[in-house]
Amino acid sequence: MYSEKVMDHFNNPRNVGEIENPSGVGTVGNAKCGDIMRMYLDIDDNGIIQDVKFKTFGCGAAVATSSMATELVKGKTVQQALEVTNKAVMEALDGLPPVKVHCSLLAEEAIHAALWDYAEKNHITIEGLEKPVNDISEKEEGEEEEY
Amino acid sequence: MSKLIYLDNAATTQVYPEVLQEMLPYFSEVYSNPSAIYSFASESKKAVDKARTSVAExxxxxxxxxxxxxxxxxxxxxxxxxxADAYASKGKHIITxxxxxxxxxxxxxxLEKKGFEITYVNVDENGKVKLDELEAAIRPDTILISIMTANNEIGTIQPVREIGRIAHEHGVLFHTDAVQAFGHIPIDVDEMNIDMxxxxxHKINGPKGIGVMYIRKGVKILSFIHGGAQERKRRAGTxxxxxxxxxxxxAEIAKNTMAERSAKEISLRDHLIDRILTEIPYVRLNGDRHDRLPNNVNVCFRYIEGESMLILLDQAGVCASSGSACTSGSLDPSHVLLAIGLPHEIAHGSLRLTLSEKNTVEEIDFVVDExxxxxxxxxxxxxxYEDFVKKQNK
Amino acid sequence: MSKLIYLDNAATTQVYPEVLQEMLPYFSEVYSNPSAIYSFASESKKAVDKARTSVAExxxxxxxxxxxxxxxxxxxxxxxxxxADAYASKGKHIITxxxxxxxxxxxxxxLEKKGFEITYVNVDENGKVKLDELEAAIRPDTILISIMTANNEIGTIQPVREIGRIAHEHGVLFHTDAVQAFGHIPIDVDEMNIDMxxxxxHKINGPKGIGVMYIRKGVKILSFIHGGAQERKRRAGTxxxxxxxxxxxxAEIAKNTMAERSAKEISLRDHLIDRILTEIPYVRLNGDRHDRLPNNVNVCFRYIEGESMLILLDQAGVCASSGSACTSGSLDPSHVLLAIGLPHEIAHGSLRLTLSEKNTVEEIDFVVDExxxxxxxxxxxxxxYEDFVKKQNK
Ligand SMILES: Cc1ncc(COP(=O)(O)O)c(C=O)c1O
Ligand SMILES: Cc1ncc(COP(=O)(O)O)c(C=O)c1O
Ligand code: FES
Ligand code: FES
Incomplete structure (x- = not known):
């Protein structure tokens, strides 16, 4: 069902864990499917993401996308991190099954939530960052076909 | 342990080699259409008659x-x-x-879209249908009660005998989905007042793509698949x-081995349940502890999600299933787990292990260790879990 | 000749040994449910995907x-x-x-009982649907035309391409029952404008109890068997x-062998037809002489009844069928034979011989002699016959 890359990131997730006193932390959940993802960021004074950790309660795809997302943002600037979309994460994982696309949104939103927290703590605004929604299922498109 | 440990027998089972053996001549040798008139057809007709008798028994x-x-x-x-079609003139209310x-x-x-009204009776925390609710739901226009014999996820065996009695006391037809129970626990359509x-x-080590419908004599149900005159004109198709x-x-094997087989399964099942409940913290058994299919184990592990569990079990060579939303393809966890009152996040961590009498204690122990x-x-x-631990430590 | 001569391939066929061989591992070895998540399931899923591709091709x-x-x-x-369910709001008229x-x-x-209106288009004396009648029957509320690709009794191949064109010119969906044609004659759902x-x-040397439904993308047909999410939620059931x-x-074999196989069958068929028509008096060929399934022979012998013929053929080791009322179980001879204009007493003497490429000229000759x-x-x-002879002698 999953690509080799997904399985690799699921079996050997990168950057699992917590960061003490993080620059920003965000927790997002998909109330529909009940999955929860938490992202910790350690951002230096130059706005570079020095470290990132995650914890995820969710399926194989959720774990793998969190893991991949942490790899993609690590060492990047805050602005670059904003550009890590769910599409980018999915591409980096060689794709996800259609029913699992929504899991990748969780990773994107978790980063945004952590960045929002960082911005609030530091009283700055990050260009292009919108206030994260707690329940990302509201943002999903893709109607289910009914038979 | 590199052999596959198959613990998904509620999903489907292995066709027993002796079942396959019995089937084999009817593919390429005795391939005749049993409805035909020539003697070559009577061989396959005889085989069908014999099978019908075994199922009936x-x-x-x-x-x-x-x-x-x-x-x-x-x-x-x-x-x-x-x-619904046949009895619509009598009423349009169905209870399930x-x-x-x-x-x-x-x-x-x-059927609801077609103008029928359905009452969905609730179950208690062990998954048993509430009989008082069921009886209270019966109305003059109720034409059918359909309650499963045993549940496919949590294994709870329903009080079918009482349901049948209630149905017949009120002159309502009683159908039971016995897909999980047939061949696994004793069923007597007469004693239990079952009409259909x-x-x-494939749930009893027989082939996939073949099913059975029992219809009590006198029940005026129509055809569902129309066409040829097969099955006394009630179910068309070669x-x-x-x-x-x-x-x-x-069915024949299931009847002959039921007592012994379920005793063995129950002992494996209870060993599995006992070890899980005592050795793993924050776990809950779903379904009734005693009125339970001999081969069913269903537990929820808190703070984790089922699909991830299944993938890791798979890597250990174990086939299992889960009622997690992530495995359902529908973003909702199993409706059964929700119906017994579990919140979403707990239903998420469900694991179903359905064994067969061919499993061994060693396999079960290996699974628990993994x-x-x-x-x-x-x-x-x-x-x-992080949140839970932090709260604990406060 | 003591070997069975099977000439009822329109009723059902032998599962080819190579087909059975391919199926065998999936009963007792790779018995997994393809919908499951573990890798054991992916083996059966792969097999299903491959089969789907072969059928599609x-x-x-x-x-x-x-x-x-x-x-x-x-x-x-x-x-x-x-x-009918899905398009009822558009209209309630169906043509067949x-x-x-x-x-x-x-x-x-x-469906008529459910309030739909059905127009039954007539056929000509060779069993071909009258296209002008078909087109004239189309109304604004017509939602579906269902015409078979080839007839199971008399073998007539319908002008499917023209029917598809007419249907689509009028914006009506076109379904074709290709049970007899699939794998026997070329079908192209795109060229022929077939929607379903x-x-x-079992009509193409595959197993019984398995069917195919082709549904063109975009056709909004509902489920018929509701339940699990199999078959992209359109057909439930393991x-x-x-x-x-x-x-x-x-299907794969049928595709690869179609040209050669049907050439062989046509030569056997035509030999059989020719011998019957020239050597037996008062006989009539039913169905179109040319637009005809490669393996179908259907004739009426005047003054005799089909079931008696079948019993005597059976005693000679020949499996055949008839559209006689006496074999129909319904006191009416085949509706197909009546539809091509045969009076009851002639339809009574009908004999259908449907061969396969495994038959031989010797077998055919034996059958004609018998x-x-x-x-x-x-x-x-x-x-x-007595009356007829007496009248002749007058
Ligand atoms: C033209 C036609 N349609 C439908 C069917 C029904 O197919 P099955 O018997 O496989 O259900 C048959 C065969 O009996 C047939 O010849
Ligand atoms: C209780 C119950 N009912 C119905 C079904 C459907 O049976 P099948 O998949 O053979 O169509 C199943 C199995 O999936 C089941 O467990
Ligand atoms: S997290 Fe639930 S489906 Fe991926
Ligand atoms: S004469 Fe007996 S059924 Fe026709």
Missing amino acids: LINAKTDEIYFTGGGSESDNWALKAT STIEHHAILHTCAY LSASG LNVPGIVGIGKA LKKIIERLRSMSPL | LINAKTDEIYFTGGGSESDNWALKAT STIEHHAILHTCAY LSASG LNVPGIVGIGKA LKKIIERLRSMSPL
Whole structure:
């Protein structure tokens, strides 16, 4: 069902864990499917993401996308991190099954939530960052076909 | 342990080699259509008759009350839609439960669109249908009660005998989806007042794509699949002779081995349940502890999600299933787990292990040992577990 | 000749040993449910995908336009009932022909009871649907035209391409019951404007109890069997993996051998027809001489009755069928023979011989020789023949 890359990131997730006193932390959940993802960021004074950790309660795809997302943002600037979309994460994982696309949104939103927290703590605004929604299922498109 | 440990027998089972053996001649040798007139047809007809008898004997039915279908889902659809059709003039109210299989529930949703009214009776925390609610739901226009014999997810065996009694006291037809129970626990359609019953070959080590519908004599249900005059004009389509022979043989074996087999399964099952409940923290057994299918174990591990568990179990060579939303393809966890009152996040961590008498204690022990590692690993990366631990430490 | 001569391939066929071989691993070894998440399931899933591709290629469909069912009858019921359901708001008129299989006709009768209106287009004396009548029958509220690709009794191949064109020119969906044609003659769902198509495994040396439904992308047909999310939520029920593998392999073989096989069958068929027509008096060929299934022979012998013929043929080791009332169980001779204009007493003497490429010229010759004796014998005891002879001698 999953690509080799997904399985690799699921079996050997990168950057699992917590960061003490993080620059920003965000927790997002998909109330529909009940999955929860938490992202910790350690951002230096130059706005570079020095470290990132995650914890995820969710399926194989959720774990793998969190893991991949942490790899993609690590060492990047805050602005670059904003550009890590769910599409980018999915591409980096060689794709996800259609029913699992929504899991990748969780990773994107978790980063945004952590960045929002960082911005609030530091009283700055990050260009292009919108206030994260707690329940990302509201943002999903893709109607289910009914038979 | 590199051999596959198959613990998903509620999903489907291995065709027993002796069942396959019995089927084999009917593919390429005795391939005749049993409806034909020549003597070559009488060989396959005889095989069909024999199978029908074996199936009838397993549930104490008469041979000509057994109809062969294309599977359990077809039987369920037939029972509901064609009863609705036939008895619509009497009434348009049907009673079922909240924990039925989708073959029942989605058919009910379809009937609702067609103007029927469905009452979904609730179950208690062990998954047993509330009999008082059931009885209170019966109305003058109720034409059918459909309650499953045993649940496919949590294994709870329903008080079918009492349901049948209630139905018949009120002059209402009683259908039971026995797909999980058929061949696994004793069923007597007469004693239990069952008017219609669905069963499926591949849940009892018979072939896939063959089902059974029991229809009590006198029940005026219509056809669901119209066409040729097969099955006493009630179910059209060239008879699937090898499939019928297969479900017949599987039914015969199931009858002969039931006592011994379920004793063995129950001992494996209880060993598995006991070890999980004592050795893994924050776990809950779903379904009734005693009125339970001999081969069913269903537990929820808190703070973790089912699909991830399944993938890691798979890597350890264990086949299992989960009612997690992530495995359902529908973003909702199992309706059965919700119906017994579990919140979403707990239903998420469900694991179903359904064994067979061919499993061994060694296999079960291996699974529990693996499971302990898997649960620990997944909890270590769970934000919910992190929150829980932090709260504890406060 | 003591070997069985099987000439009833329109009723059902032998599962080719190579088809069975391909199916075998999926009963007791790779018995997994393809919907499961573990890797054991992916083996059966792969086999299902492969079979779906083979079926799709046989009719030039896309893989995800192929759905597996429990047989040709289920496919026919699905096509008609679920289209009726889905498009009822657009209209309640359906067009079919007088010579369809009962899986279509009895389903239409059911739909008539549900308030749909059915027009039964007539056929000419060769069993071809009258295209002008068909086109004239189309109304603004017509939602579906269902015409079979080839007839199961008289073998007439319909002008499917023209029917598809007419249907689409009027914006009407076109379903074809291709149970007899699938794998026997070329079908291209795109070129022929086919929106839905029914097929069945056991008519092409595949297994019984497995069918195919082709549904063109965009056709909004509902489910017929509700339940689990199998077959992209359109057909519930645990997949019959061995059956699917079997029909897939049979479709693959059918595609690869079609040209050669039908050439061989046509030569046997024409030899059989020619000998019967020239050597037996008072006989008539039913169905179109040229637009005819490669393996179908259908003749009426005057003054005799079909069942008696079949019994005597059986005693000679020949399996055949008849459209006689006496074999129909319904006191009426075949509706197809009546529809091509035969009076009852002639339809009574019908004989259908449907061969396979495994038959030999020797077998065919043996059958004709036996037939001559049988006809003579039955005529010698027929009062109708006596009357006829007396009238002749006047
Ligand atoms: C034209 C036609 N349609 C439908 C069917 C029904 O197919 P099945 O018997 O596989 O259900 C048959 C065969 O009996 C047939 O010949
Ligand atoms: C309780 C119950 N009902 C119905 C079904 C459907 O049976 P089948 O998949 O054979 O159509 C199943 C199995 O999936 C089941 O467990
Ligand atoms: S997290 Fe639930 S489906 Fe991926
Ligand atoms: S004479 Fe006996 S059925 Fe026709």
